[in-house]
Amino acid sequence: TNRIYELERGSLYTYKGNYEVFLEKRAEREALAEQKETKRQNLLRRELAWLRRGAKARSTKQKARVDRAEALKEQKGPAVSGSLDFAIGSHRLGKQVIEADNVSITYNGQALISQFNELVIPGERIGIIGPNGIGKTTLLNSLAGRIQPDSGNITIGQTVRIGYYTQDHSEMNGDMKVIEYIKETAEIVKTAEGDVITAEQMLERFLFPRPMQQTYIRKLSGGEKRRLYLLNVLMQEPNVLFLDEPTNDLDTETLSVLEDYIEQFPGVVITVSHDRYFLDRVVDRLIVFEGHGVISRFQGSYSEYM
Ligand SMILES: Nc1ncnc2c1ncn2[C@@H]1O[C@H](COP(=O)(O)OP(=O)(O)OP(=O)(O)O)[C@@H](O)[C@H]1O
Ligand SMILES: [Mg+2]
Structure with a gap:
């Protein structure tokens, strides 16, 4: 079981036996959660209709039914596939985030x-786009x-x-x-x-099952090292997250974990990317390099x- 196998996905190397069991279990859990959720939704629909018809909680039995309907409404549905079902807390971010004043x-x-001016405010999701070598990393x-x-x-x-x-590959001690490596940054993080x-749990979220957590970094593939590096950045519990072309060397599974993370992340995200799908999921405004120092907004x- 200590041998490392390559799975079909190509970029994903892991302990074969364990990972297959992990995937199987996850699929089982998801199927079960889905069944439970359908049941909850049906029951909720019925009970809400009953409430709307103007049910009066006269008897104890009816009172209990109203309470149950209220409780059902409160319950959360299951987390969607592979998503983070918790919001990681981040350090409180004040009104002042980043201001660029006449920067050249x-x-x-x-x-x-x-002569670039910009005011970044809390909660913003900004994409930086433009051709290669135009100055995106420099701006970041x-x-x-x-x-x-x-x-x-x-x-x-x-x-x-x-x-x-x-964007450039940082040094990691192999x-x-x-x-x-992760514990050196933080042993734990707190949810909101x-x-x-x-x-260990965060590593699992980022697709490093327990046995793999004991692997030496030098044995990881390039993509796995980048995934680990990404997690390390997130373990610092930032409230302003800078991403320089994250889609270049992260596999699609990691990207979907990252997108889920960003979705629940309360802070500011500023990302350089060429990836249409990623940008559409993550950002709601753009800083566009037009060339010769001209930068426009969208x-x-x-x-x-586009
Ligand atoms: N410290 C530096 N000294 C001199 N030139 C630099 C320096 N940093 C960047 N440059 C040059 O400035 C230009 C813009 O670089 P930058 O890395 O910001 O571009 P980019 O838009 O991020 O490119 P890419 O899409 O390839 O990542 C390049 O021509 C680069 O060679
Ligand atoms: Mg760059």
Whole structure:
């Protein structure tokens, strides 16, 4: 069982036996949850109709039925396939997020960004698009305070806690085990409700089953390393998340976990991407590089922009 096999998906390497059992169990759980949910919905529909007909809770029995209908309404449906069924808490984000004031950046006599102004407010989902080499990463770096503009100012709010998934491959210590690497960042994270989620559970969410958590990082595939790196960024519990072309080296399964994470994420997301599907799911406005330092805006989805 310690041998690593390649599954059909190509990019996904894992312990074969365990992973198949894991998938099977997950499918079983989902089927069961779906059945239960259908039942709940039917019952709820019936009880709500009964309530609407003006049922009066005169007898104790009727009172109990009203209570039950109310309780049914309160119950949550099951989480959809593979999604995170908890909202991970993040550090409180104040009104001040990021402000760019008249920012210009020039490299080798080429104006990448000229007199750029931007105000990022809480809850925003921003996509940055444009051709290769036009300055997208440079803009992201300057908004994150990683590089100083040639002129102008970037102001980052006091409460801002940045998580940055970079485009270039970061160094990872290959002699560390997967679980050690994540625990070095955080042993636990808390949900929005204050419940504790362990590093092991988060790894499972990010498609590292328990046996795989004991693997050395050097044995992981390129895609798995990127997935692990992504999780590490999220374990920092950022409230402003920078993503530089995440769809380039993450497999589709990881992307759907990331999209689910972002959906419940209360903070700001700023992402560079060329991926129409990802952008449509994640962002609601765009910063568009037109070339020669000209940057325009679009309020709406990427598909609408196209
Ligand atoms: N520190 C630097 N010094 C000099 N030139 C730089 C520096 N950083 C970036 N550049 C140049 O600036 C241009 C824009 O780079 P940047 O990485 O921001 O583009 P990008 O839009 O992110 O490209 P890609 O789509 O390939 O990721 C490139 O021509 C790059 O070579
Ligand atoms: Mg780039």
